[in-house]
Amino acid sequence: MRASDAAARVLLASRAVYAGEWTTYGDLGAAATDGGRAARLAARLASVHPEFANAHRVLASGGRVSHPRGEEAEGRRRRARLESEGVTFRGRTADPERRVRWIELRGRLRELEAGQRPTA
Numbered sequence: 001m002r003a004s005d006a007a008a009r010v011l012l013a014s015r016a017v018y019a020g021e022w023t024t025y026g027d028l029g030a031a032a033t034d035g036g037r038a039a040r041l042a043a044r045l046a047s048v049h050p051e052f053a054n055a056h057r058v059l060a061s062g063g064r065v066s067h068p069r070g071e072e073a074e075g076r077r078r079r080a081r082l083e084s085e086g087v088t089f090r091g092r093t094a095d096p097e098r099r100v101r102w103i104e105l106r107g108r109l110r111e112l113e114a115g116q117r118p119t120a
Contacts, residue, residue, distance in 0.1 A: 006033050009109065010042050011049060012116075016100075016108035017057040020086040023100045024061055031105035056081045063094035 009032035016031075017023050025046070029038030046055040047068075056078040060066040065082070067075030079089065088095045 006036075006038055006041060007045060007049075009033070010038065010045050011051050011053075012112050013105055013109045014042075014046070014053045014055070014058070016105055016112060017054050018100075021098050021100045022057050022059050022063065022082060022087055022094050023102075023105060024059055024063070026061060027100070027102040027105060028058055030102035031109055034106065035102070057085075059094055063096060063099065064092050065094075 006029075010028060013028055013032045017028075024039070025042040026037075026039040029040075029042040030036060032038055032042070042058065043066075045052050046058055065075045065079045067078065082094065083089070087098050
């Protein structure tokens with residue numbers, strides 16, 4: 001899979017994480033690459049790409065809210081958004097029952113892709 005194709009699929013998959021859910025960069029990357037390793041790509045796109053949706057719902061491994069060094073306020077804002085959507089935390093870790101894993105995301109991504117295809 002070309003890098004540009006993987007990036008386009010990560011961006012589309014970011015739309016498939018719904019309110020009250022969370023996923024990881026690894027799960028998002030795996031869903032976009034059919035099981036491949038694209039966590040770094042997902043993290044980079046989440047931090048800079050304007051078409052990346054729901055960045056607050058994509059967490060570091062283990063369900064921890066990540067933020068750039070020195071930007072703790074951004075981490076608190078992301079956590080507060082998740083909590084307002086019904087995601088609870090135990091310490092720094094998001095509720096694992098609300099996690100959407102890559103297999104489910106891959107199915108949702110395929111549905112989104114099918115909806116984007118032009119009809120004849």
